[in-house]
Each structure stands twice: as structure tokens, then as C-alpha cells.
Amino acid sequence: MSRALVAGVDSSTQSCKVVIRDARSGALVRQGRAAHPEGTEVHPERWWAAFQEAIERAGGLDGVAAMSVAGQQHGMVCLDESGDVVRPALLWNDTRSAGAARDLVDELGGPARWAEAVGSVPVASFTVAKLRWLAEHEPDNARRTARVCLPHDWLTWRLAGGSGEITTDRGDASGTGYWSPATGAYRTDLLELALGAAPELPRVLAPNEQAGALHDGTAGAGGGPVRLAPGTGDNMAAALGVGARPGDVVVSIGTSGTAFAVADTPSSDPSGAVAGFADATGRFLPLVCTLNAARVLDAAARLLRVTPEELDELALQGPPGAGGLVLVPYLEGERTPNLPEATGSLRGLTLATATPAHLARAAVEGMLCGLADALDALHLEPRRVLLIGGGARSEAVRRIAPTVFGRPVLVPEPGEYVADGAARQAAWLLAGGPEPPEWTVGEPVRYEAPPTPGLRERYAEAAAAASATART
Numbered sequence: 001m002s003r004a005l006v007a008g009v010d011s012s013t014q015s016c017k018v019v020i021r022d023a024r025s026g027a028l029v030r031q032g033r034a035a036h037p038e039g040t041e042v043h044p045e046r047w048w049a050a051f052q053e054a055i056e057r058a059g060g061l062d063g064v065a066a067m068s069v070a071g072q073q074h075g076m077v078c079l080d081e082s083g084d085v086v087r088p089a090l091l092w093n094d095t096r097s098a099g100a101a102r103d104l105v106d107e108l109g110g111p112a113r114w115a116e117a118v119g120s121v122p123v124a125s126f127t128v129a130k131l132r133w134l135a136e137h138e139p140d141n142a143r144r145t146a147r148v149c150l151p152h153d154w155l156t157w158r159l160a161g162g163s164g165e166i167t168t169d170r171g172d173a174s175g176t177g178y179w180s181p182a183t184g185a186y187r188t189d190l191l192e193l194a195l196g197a198a199p200e201l202p203r204v205l206a207p208n209e210q211a212g213a214l215h216d217g218t219a220g221a222g223g224g225p226v227r228l229a230p231g232t233g234d235n236m237a238a239a240l241g242v243g244a245r246p247g248d249v250v251v252s253i254g255t256s257g258t259a260f261a262v263a264d265t266p267s268s269d270p271s272g273a274v275a276g277f278a279d280a281t282g283r284f285l286p287l288v289c290t291l292n293a294a295r296v297l298d299a300a301a302r303l304l305r306v307t308p309e310e311l312d313e314l315a316l317q318g319p320p321g322a323g324g325l326v327l328v329p330y331l332e333g334e335r336t337p338n339l340p341e342a343t344g345s346l347r348g349l350t351l352a353t354a355t356p357a358h359l360a361r362a363a364v365e366g367m368l369c370g371l372a373d374a375l376d377a378l379h380l381e382p383r384r385v386l387l388i389g390g391g392a393r394s395e396a397v398r399r400i401a402p403t404v405f406g407r408p409v410l411v412p413e414p415g416e417y418v419a420d421g422a423a424r425q426a427a428w429l430l431a432g433g434p435e436p437p438e439w440t441v442g443e444p445v446r447y448e449a450p451p452t453p454g455l456r457e458r459y460a461e462a463a464a465a466a467s468a469t470a471r472t
């Protein structure tokens with residue numbers, strides 16, 4: 001009998017990736033990817049087109065028995081009574097809803113009230129803030145909105161034929177700002193506070209509950225329809241894909257930078273730095289997110305007119321600390337710290353530091369300093385720090401990270417850990433049982449180096465100056 005395969009999808013900010021793996025062992029069989037459009041508002045049909053292209057590049061779904069979709073968190077997908085998309089989705093990195101988030105925090109009585117209600121204090125990224133923006137700026141679209149869901153919910157629903165019930169999971173629901181990880185229930189009062197109405201919300205599935213089946217009649221392995229697992233947010237899927245255990249902190253350098261940990265109990269941080277998310281297994285996922293990660297390196301490479309590999313070489317030629325040159329990487333505003341209107345800045349420019357090597361080094365160090373602050377905000381003493389995401393493919397990032405974090409980092413073999421986590425979720429649907437099936441993840445490579453003296457302090461000063469400018 002042929003072996004059963006599972007497909008895992010990562011519909012993230014910049015692209016859609018598909019992996020097809022053996023359901024039992026987790027061995028990679030084939031994979032594909034396709035780009036998403038630029039910008040912070042995207043019509044969901046563009047994700048669908050990229051998904052289909054990625055599946056085709058992965059050689060189709062032959063032999064696949066179950067599939068699961070992980071997606072970028074928080075994106076606001078509004079549907080009307082007929083299931084048509086009301087307007088392009090506003091993505092997690094669209095900061096137009098910053099004022100709406102501030103208003104919502106005030107209206108509920110301050111950040112502590114939100115942290116208590118839903119585990120997180122909303123900033124521009126959260127769906128709840130985007131819905132308030134919609135109510136204020138596009139009241140006709142707000143009125144037309146009969147259902148609200150998230151990117152992975154919409155793709156899963158579309159795969160099942162685009163009619164009937166929409167579903168979600170605990171992980172992604174926890175990024176809306178109107179679902180509580182601690183109680184496992186929606187706070188429709190907060191949805192109403194934001195939108196002035198309570199459109200229908202996706203049903204929150206248990207971690208290995210079936211979301212439906214592939215609509216187009218594609219027969220799965222064994223002749224039955226391809227079964228759909230609940231799917232989840234991309235960070236929750238990454239935790240599953242990399243096999244994160246209590247005591248691990250995962251630092252992901254994708255479009256966003258995230259630092260997160262698997263926890264047995266819910267968290268709530270009234271400072272707003274740590275989002276108290278749920279994970280994809282029934283546990284919790286405290287997470288700190290920055291808006292500026294791998295694309296800081298893309299921008300530096302563009303400025304210097306070099307390839308990513310050449311940027312790595314330059315950064316590794318530059319002296320630790322970049323001779324005092326500090327790049328504060330708020331290129332898209334920032335989320336943690338919450339400075340949606342901030343811009344990037346360069347400090348410490350002298351004749352000596354005005355070289356490509358110094359700038360490349362400062363870009364890598366500045367981006368990593370933002371993530372070091374994220375790690376600190378978790379207030380954990382991690383057993384392991386695992387580095388993943390597109391930016392972790394950079395040799396300079398791997399070698400410089402320990403000098404900034406002040407601890408060794410472990411880098412798993414480069415891979416698509418979000419899509420892998422989704423595939424593991426699909427395998428869990430097939431296998432049943434209380435825990436996902438054990439898949440072997442290769443031994444990570446350990447990078448170790450002494451901390452660079454004074455670097456974090458200089459960054460803190462430069463970031464404080466950038467933040468003071470943004471607040472005036």
C-alpha cells in the first residue's frame with residue numbers, strides 16, 4: 001500500500017509555501033512556493049492564486065490524505081451575506097489602525113482591562129483595531145460585513161468550497177482581540193465595541209478537529225476526500241514545526257520578528273509587550289512581535305546595491321559594534337515598542353564608520369537588538385533559543401545573534417517550519433490522539449560568541465531618541 005502524505009501550507013506575508021510530507025515519519029517528499037503581492041492590504045483572492053501556484057509547483061496533491069493551512073495572523077477578512085469579500089484584507093503590518101487601537105484601549109478603561117479580557121493589549125496589528133478603523137472610515141463596508149475571519153480561516157473555507165461554516169483554531173483566534181485564551185470563549189462585547197455590530201465569527205475548533213474536506217473532489221490517499229485540519233496562525237504552526245518544548249524560546253526572523261515560548265498557562269501582560277496567545281496544541285504561546293525583521297536586511301542590501309550573500313560578507317567584515325554606528329530599524333513604524341509612526345534612524349556616523357561594512361553590520365545588529373529586547377520582554381530563562389525564518393538563512397545573522405543576545409543560539413536546518421507545523425497538524429488529524437505525532441527534527445547547529453560590550457546600551461539610547469522623535 002502506498003504511504004499516506006500530508007500537505008502543510010504557510011500563507012505568510014511575502015509568499016505561500018507548501019510542503020508535502022510523509023504522514024507517519026514527517027519525511028519531506030516535495031515542496032513549492034509562490035509570491036504574494038507587495039503592500040499591507042491584499043485581496044484574499046491573491047492568496048488563493050498564490051496557493052494554487054505553490055501547490056502546482058509542489059507537484060499537486062497526489063497521495064495527500066490531509067491538509068492544513070497556517071497563515072499570517074490578525075489580517076481582517078470581511079465577507080458579506082453572500083460570502084463575497086467586502087474589501088481587500090488589512091494585514092497585521094498595516095498601521096492605519098493605530099489610532100483606533102489607542103481609542104479602544106481607553107474606552108475599555110486602559111491596557112490592564114484588555115490584558116485581563118483577552119490576554120493581549122490591542123495595537124494596530126490586531127483584528128479588533130482594524131474593525132474599529134473600518135467602522136470609522138468605511139461605514140458602508142462595515143455595514144455590509146456579515147462575517148469576519150482571518151487569512152487562514154478564509155483559505156481553509158475556500159478549500160472546502162467557499163460555502164457553509166467558517167472555522168478557526170485557538171491559536172489564530174487569540175490574535176483577534178475578541179477571543180480569550182484563558183476562557184476559550186469569544187468576547188462579542190469587544191467586537192461590538194469595535195465595529196458597532198457583531199458579525200458572525202468562525203467556530204473555534206479543537207486542536208485536531210476536522211475543518212471539512214477539500215471541495216474539488218480531489219481524492220485523497222485511499223480514495224476518500226482530502227481532509228482539512230483546523231490550521232492556525234503562522235507562529236503557532238512554527239512552534240509545532242520546529243518541535244518547540246517548554247523551556248525553548250523560538251526567535252523567528254521573517255517579515256515580522258517574533259520571540260515566543262510554549263507555556264502551560266495563559267499569560268496577560270498589561271504593558272502590552274507580550275501578547276498572550278494560545279498555541280495549536282491546547283497550550284499557550286506568549287509572543288513578542290516586531291514589525292521590522294528580514295526586510296531590514298533586504299533594505300540594507302538595496303541601499304548598498306549588494307546581494308544578500310554580499311551583505312553577509314560585509315556585515316562579517318564590519319567590527320563588532322560597527323564602530324559605534326547604530327541603525328534603529330523602525331522602517332515600517334514599530335509594534336514593540338508601540339511606535340506606529342516611527343521611522344528608522346542611523347546614529348554614530350563618522351568618517352570612520354561611513355563604510356559599507358559598518359552599515360551592513362549596523363543593519364544586522366540593529367535588527368537583532370530589537371529582537372533581543374523582545375527576548376528580554378518574555379522574562380524567561382530559556383533552555384534553548386532557536387532561530388528560524390527566512391532571515392535565519394543569513395550566515396551573518398546566525399553568527400552575530402549570540403553577540404547581541406548574550407547567549408548561544410541554535411539554528412535548525414533551513415526549512416519552512418510554518419508549513420511543516422501545518423503538515424504535522426494534518427498528520428495529527430489523521431492519527432488522532434491527544435498529542436501531535438512525533439516527527440524527527442534534525443539536530444540544530446549551535447552558534448556561540450561573546451557578547452559585544454556596550455552594543456545593547458548604545459542601541460537603547462538610539463532607540464529612545466528615535467522613539468522621542470516619533471512621539472513629538
Ligand SMILES: Nc1ncnc2c1ncn2[C@@H]1O[C@H](COP(=O)(O)OP(=O)(O)O)[C@@H](O)[C@H]1O
Pocket residue numbers: 012013014015253254255256294295297298308309389390391392393394395
Ligand atoms: N539568505 C538570506 N539572507 C538574508 N535574508 C534572507 C535570506 N533568505 C531569505 N531571506 C529573507 O527572508 C524574508 C522572508 O522570510 P519568510 O520567513 O519567508 O517571511 P514571511 O513568512 O514573513 O513571508 C525575505 O525578506 C528575504 O529577504
Ligand SMILES: O=C(CO)[C@@H](O)[C@H](O)COP(=O)(O)O
Pocket residue numbers: 012013014071072073074092125175233234235254255256257258275287289
Ligand atoms: O503579527 C504577527 C504576530 O503577532 C506576525 O508574526 C504575523 O503573523 C506575520 O508573520 P510573518 O509573515 O512575518 O511570518
